[in-house]
Amino acid sequence: MTAPVSLIDSTGLAAALERFADERHWPRYHTPRNLVLALTGEVGELAEIFQWLTDDEAACLAEDPARFTHLQEEMADVLMYLVRLASVTGVDLDAAVRDKLVKNALKYPTP
Amino acid sequence: MTAPVSLIDSTGLAAALERFADERHWPRYHTPRNLVLALTGEVGELAEIFQWLTDDEAACLAEDPARFTHLQEEMADVLMYLVRLASVTGVDLDAAVRDKLVKNALKYPTP
Amino acid sequence: MTAPVSLIDSTGLAAALERFADERHWPRYHTPRNLVLALTGEVGELAEIFQWLTDDEAACLAEDPARFTHLQEEMADVLMYLVRLASVTGVDLDAAVRDKLVKNALKYPTP
Amino acid sequence: MTAPVSLIDSTGLAAALERFADERHWPRYHTPRNLVLALTGEVGELAEIFQWLTDDEAACLAEDPARFTHLQEEMADVLMYLVRLASVTGVDLDAAVRDKLVKNALKYPTP
Numbered sequence: 001m002t003a004p005v006s007l008i009d010s011t012g013l014a015a016a017l018e019r020f021a022d023e024r025h026w027p028r029y030h031t032p033r034n035l036v037l038a039l040t041g042e043v044g045e046l047a048e049i050f051q052w053l054t055d056d057e058a059a060c061l062a063e064d065p066a067r068f069t070h071l072q073e074e075m076a077d078v079l080m081y082l083v084r085l086a087s088v089t090g091v092d093l094d095a096a097v098r099d100k101l102v103k104n105a106l107k108y109p110t111p
Numbered sequence: 112m113t114a115p116v117s118l119i120d121s122t123g124l125a126a127a128l129e130r131f132a133d134e135r136h137w138p139r140y141h142t143p144r145n146l147v148l149a150l151t152g153e154v155g156e157l158a159e160i161f162q163w164l165t166d167d168e169a170a171c172l173a174e175d176p177a178r179f180t181h182l183q184e185e186m187a188d189v190l191m192y193l194v195r196l197a198s199v200t201g202v203d204l205d206a207a208v209r210d211k212l213v214k215n216a217l218k219y220p221t222p
Numbered sequence: 223m224t225a226p227v228s229l230i231d232s233t234g235l236a237a238a239l240e241r242f243a244d245e246r247h248w249p250r251y252h253t254p255r256n257l258v259l260a261l262t263g264e265v266g267e268l269a270e271i272f273q274w275l276t277d278d279e280a281a282c283l284a285e286d287p288a289r290f291t292h293l294q295e296e297m298a299d300v301l302m303y304l305v306r307l308a309s310v311t312g313v314d315l316d317a318a319v320r321d322k323l324v325k326n327a328l329k330y331p332t333p
Numbered sequence: 334m335t336a337p338v339s340l341i342d343s344t345g346l347a348a349a350l351e352r353f354a355d356e357r358h359w360p361r362y363h364t365p366r367n368l369v370l371a372l373t374g375e376v377g378e379l380a381e382i383f384q385w386l387t388d389d390e391a392a393c394l395a396e397d398p399a400r401f402t403h404l405q406e407e408m409a410d411v412l413m414y415l416v417r418l419a420s421v422t423g424v425d426l427d428a429a430v431r432d433k434l435v436k437n438a439l440k441y442p443t444p
Contacts, residue, residue, distance in 0.1 A: 013118040032169040037384035044377010051370035058143040076211035090173045100187035148273035155266010162259035235340040254391040280365040284423045298433035312395045322409035
């Protein structure tokens with residue numbers, strides 16, 4: 001019997017975020033509900049990048065350095081709050097996506 | 112000179128999601144704007160889990176197996192759409208979070 | 223001096239929602255943070271309606287009765303949580319939109 | 334037979350927003366999907382106001398004039414995009430909330 005293949009490894013990021021929070025005495029603010037609200041805020045900022053773009057413009061964001069940097073920052077913020085939420089709620093993100101992929105494969109069989 | 116330390120490795124998940132989409136002829140639907148709307152939908156489902164909970168109840172979600180499974184699923188959905196969005200827009204999530212952590216460290220110096 | 227023109231009158235809806243909540247002993251759940259999370263959940267459901275649609279399909283939603291009813295329901299949910307949030311936080315929505323329109327007119331002068 | 338009681342009248346706001354958009358040649362940007370993304374962005378800004386507040390602090394927002402003004406502005410933005418979305422999709426918000434209240438009353442009978 002072999003260990004399941006890992007699809008995502010966020011242990012380094014989780015540790016970096018925990019240390020970052022600890023050094024600033026932030027853990028008391030990092031409750032699950034606070035982090036979900038913060039995640040919502042960052043997803044809103046991500047949506048703002050795309051709100052007035054055509055599909056063609058959105059597909060070419062990488063060609064506009066300023067906008068692309070902004071996109072990277074907002075995606076980083078979403079990811080960091082999601083990984084932090086996983087830490088404080090005890091969710092194993094790698095196991096979570098492996099389980100969900102199996103469920104999705106059953107729900108959406110290949111044609 | 113050494114390579115920067117990786118904080119998150121999502122290459123396996125990105126590849127699995129691409130294969131999953133390819134097998135179902137979904138890539139034409141996976142435009143950046145569609146994925147942002149789908150991400151918003153999943154963050155909404157994540158928020159619904161927490162909307163009527165007290166902070167104490169939210170901190171103990173892991174003790175309620177049904178709710179915890181639901182939480183894992185919604186967090187997996189958010190993560191999968193975020194990783195898929197990174198793939199189609201060309202964002203390197205690991206580089207993005209490393210850059211953002213440096214910016215955050217400058218913005219919020221330790222006390 | 224004349225009273226400012228009302229742009230939106232939601233007093234009837236606010237009263238109906240308050241009575242609805244009172245009859246079910248829900249006011250203790252209707253804290254500002256809970257209502258913001260619930261609002262996020264409903265906006266997520268609204269986004270889901272549009273996530274895989276082309277702009278042309280989205281523009282013709284009224285021609286699909288089932289989808290249009292779904293759209294009406296989700297927009298109603300968003301509006302009801304917003305009006306309820308205004309009630310519990312003491313925000314006068316009519317005054318708020320009048321003030322914001324003035325600010326927007328200064329920010330975006332006509333060409 | 335009498336007309337149903339109106340719960341919300343947003344006709345003045347809808348007309349003001351249409352005129353505002355027309356004067357700036359914005360209607361081509363006000364597609365349903367763009368407005369849903371913009372609405373998501375504003376809900377994110379609303380969530381940011383509450384993300385680090387305790388329930389007690391959130392309940393006293395009206396006592397902090399700067400924060401309360403910010404709250405009013407973000408709620409106005411959410412409402413304005415919602416009313417604009419209703420206009421471009423043809424949704425009658427008053428009918429929508431009346432229908433939804435009837436459904437909710439059947440779904441959640443009084444104790």
